Amino acid sequence: xxxxxxxxxxxxxxxxxxxxxxxxxxxxxxxxxxxxxxxxxxxxxxxxxxxxxxxxxxxxxxxxxxxxxxxxxxxxxxxxxxxxxxxxxxxxxxxxxxxxxxxxxxxxxxxxxxxxxxxxxxxxxxxxxxxxxxxxxxxxxxxxxxxxxxxxxxxxxxxxxxxxxxxxxxxxxxxxxxxxxxxxxxxxxxxxxxxxxxxxxxxxxxxxxxxxxxxxxxxxxxxxxxxxxxxxxxxxxxxxxxxxxxxxxxxx
Amino acid sequence: xxxxxxxxxxxxxxxxxxxxxxxxxxxxxxxxxxxxxxxxxxxxxxxxxxxxxxxxxxxxxxxxxxxxxxxxxxxxxxxxxxxxxxxxxxxxxxxxxxxxxxxxxxxxxxxxxxxxxxxxxxxxxxxxxxxxxxxxxxxxxxxxxxxxxxxxxxxxxxxxxxxxxxxxxxxxxxxxxxxxxxxxxxxxxxxxxxxxxxxxxxxxxxxxxxxxxxxxxxxxxxxxxxxxxxxxxxxxxxxxxxxxxxxxxxxxxx
Numbered sequence: 001x002x003x004x005x006x007x008x009x010x011x012x013x014x015x016x017x018x019x020x021x022x023x024x025x026x027x028x029x030x031x032x033x034x035x036x037x038x039x040x041x042x043x044x045x046x047x048x049x050x051x052x053x054x055x056x057x058x059x060x061x062x063x064x065x066x067x068x069x070x071x072x073x074x075x076x077x078x079x080x081x082x083x084x085x086x087x088x089x090x091x092x093x094x095x096x097x098x099x100x101x102x103x104x105x106x107x108x109x110x111x112x113x114x115x116x117x118x119x120x121x122x123x124x125x126x127x128x129x130x131x132x133x134x135x136x137x138x139x140x141x142x143x144x145x146x147x148x149x150x151x152x153x154x155x156x157x158x159x160x161x162x163x164x165x166x167x168x169x170x171x172x173x174x175x176x177x178x179x180x181x182x183x184x185x186x187x188x189x190x191x192x193x194x195x196x197x198x199x200x201x202x203x204x205x206x207x208x209x210x211x212x213x214x215x216x217x218x219x220x221x222x223x224x225x226x227x228x229x230x231x232x233x234x235x236x237x238x239x240x241x242x243x244x245x246x247x248x249x250x251x252x
Numbered sequence: 253x254x255x256x257x258x259x260x261x262x263x264x265x266x267x268x269x270x271x272x273x274x275x276x277x278x279x280x281x282x283x284x285x286x287x288x289x290x291x292x293x294x295x296x297x298x299x300x301x302x303x304x305x306x307x308x309x310x311x312x313x314x315x316x317x318x319x320x321x322x323x324x325x326x327x328x329x330x331x332x333x334x335x336x337x338x339x340x341x342x343x344x345x346x347x348x349x350x351x352x353x354x355x356x357x358x359x360x361x362x363x364x365x366x367x368x369x370x371x372x373x374x375x376x377x378x379x380x381x382x383x384x385x386x387x388x389x390x391x392x393x394x395x396x397x398x399x400x401x402x403x404x405x406x407x408x409x410x411x412x413x414x415x416x417x418x419x420x421x422x423x424x425x426x427x428x429x430x431x432x433x434x435x436x437x438x439x440x441x442x443x444x445x446x447x448x449x450x451x452x453x454x455x456x457x458x459x460x461x462x463x464x465x466x467x468x469x470x471x472x473x474x475x476x477x478x479x480x481x482x483x484x485x486x487x488x489x490x491x492x493x494x495x496x497x498x499x500x501x502x503x504x505x506x
Contacts, residue, residue, distance in 0.1 A: 156338035159305050160352040160404070161326025170355070174342045251342045251384045 039221040047221035048228065056210070057229060064195055064206035064233070067123050071130025072191040072237075079135045079187065080180055083142025088172065093143070104136035108194070112201045123205045126198035133194025134187035141186065145179025146172050178249050185241040192234040207233075256284040256440045257318030257329060257407045259304060264313035265465075266299060272465035273299045277313070279459055279468060286434060286441045288451035288458045290498070292505050296466025297444045301410050304442060305332050317408055328356070330408040331401035335416050337393045339385040339400075345371065346381040349399040356404065363403075370399035373433060391422035398430075402437070411443045415450065427454060428481040435479060448498045452476070453486060458498060462505050470501055 023041050030040025039047075051057040086093045086100075111132060115125045149172050157171050199208020207226055214223035259281035266274040273296040281287045289297040302308040304315055306325040315322040317329045331352065339348050349367035358366070371377055374395040385393050394414055401409055415423040431454060434441060445451050451458045452474055462469040474494060476485050485491050 150336075150338070152334050152336050152338040153340065155302075155307055156332065156334060157351075157355060158325045159307055159332045160355040161328075162355045166355055170351075171340075174340070177342070249342075251386065 036218070036220055039224060043221045044224040044228065047219075048225035051222060051225055057226075060205075060207045060210045060226075061229060061233070063123060064126075064199065064208070067126035067198070067206060068130055068191055068195045068233070068237070070127035071194065072134055072188065075131045075135040075138060075187060075191065076184055079138030079183070080142050083139040083180070083183070084146055084168075084173070084176070086139065087143040087146025087176065088168070100136055100139055103132075104140060108132050109197045109201065112198060115198075116202060121202050121204055125202050126195060126206060126208075129198030129201075130191045130194040133197070134191040137190055138180075138183040138187040141183025142176060142180045145176030145183075148179065149175040178245070181241065181245040181248065185238055185245065188237040188241050189234055192230065192237055195233075196230055255407070256438050258283040258285075258440065259408065259442065260314075260316040261300075261304070262314045262316075264300070264303060264315060265311050266296070266303060266308065267311055274303070274310075275465035275467050277466070277468055279471075281440060281442060284438050284440055285457065286455045287443070288455035289442065289444045289461060290446065290448065290451045290458055290502070291461035291466070291469070292463050292502070293446075294463040294466075295461035295505075296463070297461055298412055300461070300466065301332075301412050301442060301444050304408075305330055305410050307332075328404065329406060330410050331404055331406040333394070333397050333401050333409060333411040333414045335413040337385070337390075337397040339393055339396055341385050344382050344384055345376060345388065345396045345399075348385070348396050349403050352400055352404040366403045366405075367399070370403040371396070373402060373437075374399045375429065389422070390418045391426055394418060394426065395429075398433075402433075406439065408440045408442070411441065413444055413446065416446065423450075424486075430454065431479065431481045448495050448502065449486075452491060452494045452498060453480060460498070460501055460505070469505065472498060472501070 026038075027041040029038050030043060048057070082096075086096060108129070112125065112129055115128045115132075119125050119128060153171050153175065154167060157167055162170065195206070196208045196211070199206040200212055201208075203209050203212045207230055210226045211223065211230075214220070214226060259279075261277055261279040261281075264274055264277040265272070277300060279287075289300060291297050299308055303310050304317065304322065306322045306327055309324070317327060320327060320329060340351065343351065346364070346367050349370050350363040353363040353366055368377070368381070371381060376392065376395050376399060380388070380392065385396065388396065397414070415426055418426065427450065441455075443451070443454060453476075455474055458472040458474060459468060460470040460472060461467065476488075476490060476494065477483055480486075
């Protein structure tokens with residue numbers, strides 16, 4: 001059976017056209033040489049290629065991606081687990097809800113100095129920042145998904161004798177799956193933000209360190225080249241999670 | 253095939269907090285009977301059905317399905333059919349029809365063949381088996397809901413306004429199909445409905461409940477000949493007269 005609607009691609013024709021248009025405008029603005037802070041797109045591309053060839057980008061991006069995974073994977077696992085538990089158990093929800101909401105909307109970069117005090121100036125701080133940035137949105141989405149489960153589905157399963165474990169695996173978990181995956185997608189984007197923020201604040205490793213360095217030394221084309229690379233990482237992360245969504249939630 | 257069993261509801265009361273939903277309900281459903289529960293909203297008809305299913309615990313009294321006293325959900329004698337179908341949106345029609353058997357731990361091969369048989373009984377054999385609920389019309393979704401209930405081979409079908417959200421033309425076809433199934437399968441059926449025509453057309457007896465608290469107000473015999481689906485009973489004068497008599501009873505309860 002074919003799905004009712006084809007999944008929407010992350011980048012449709014209009015989206016690609018918009019990106020192409022932006023690059024053209026950027027190139028023109030750069031060629032006008034208004035200020036050194038707007039280098040042309042082609043200069044940035046050349047700088048990007050230079051960073052790729054001398055290994056700077058792969059070194060810094062490699063370090064960044066390791067931190068991203070070290071922060072995001074635990075955030076995904078513990079975030080989903082806590083979200084499921086909070087969705088199912090009222091007491092836990094009542095105890096933690098205010099905290100989760102406060103921390104989700106708090107400016108988490110303010111916590112990075114605390115992390116530095118805890119872990120020292122190391123890439124562990126970056127992984128911890130990634131975790132903090134992505135954890136809460138995953139928790140909240142998972143919890144919302146569980147709580148949105150149709151009551152009649154639960155009643156139906158109980159009427160056939162489903163116990164607590166069967167209800168969880170056969171009803172609550174699959175019912176919450178679309179919300180969980182949405183949470184993971186938003187969490188992946190947040191994780192990239194956390195990665196850059198953490199790296200910029202400790203100024204020692206990864207693409208964030210490069211941003212600070214090129215910014216301070218006025219190597220503007222290189223700065224833009226790293227910014228574009230960060231955007232690419234965010235886009236690829238979100239697209240990967242979305243691919244999982246399409247594979248797992250075929251019934252929507 | 254399993255023999256149908258009766259249901260004995262004796263002095264059943266149920267309160268939700270300060271609100272008394274059911275008061276001293278006394279109903280005997282005969283084995284193989286088609287019984288309808290009707291009444292104004294707030295009369296507790298759906299609550300009573302859920303009590304029979306064991307989903308809602310009763311405060312006092314006793315409900316026997318066959319020889320087993322209902323003490324909780326999951327008894328194998330009765331299956332529920334839901335107003336909103338309660339289909340798993342992530343599962344195909346066949347997987348939905350298998351779901352009751354899955355929860356009861358039946359092996360995969362047995363589940364598959366029982367689900368196939370049940371889907372065929374409700375007219376959904378073949379390509380519909382692999383369709384997701386979102387790809388099916390409301391009427392077809394409820395056929396899947398009915399197939400899921402039948403797949404576990406219950407002796408009793410408990411139906412909670414099963415056709416309320418289905419359009420009139422499809423509803424009539426489903427009612428006829430249900431009557432045909434009922435005469436072939438010999439199940440005891442308890443149907444909650446708010447449609448007087450549906451109650452009269454389908455059932456042997458109609459129990460009229462009065463609201464706040466829910467009480468048995470009248471038990472109404474429906475002496476229409478069967479098989480009604482073949483005899484064009486809806487067009488008969490007797491049918492119209494019985495619907496009107498039921499209306500006269502219900503009108504005074506509003």
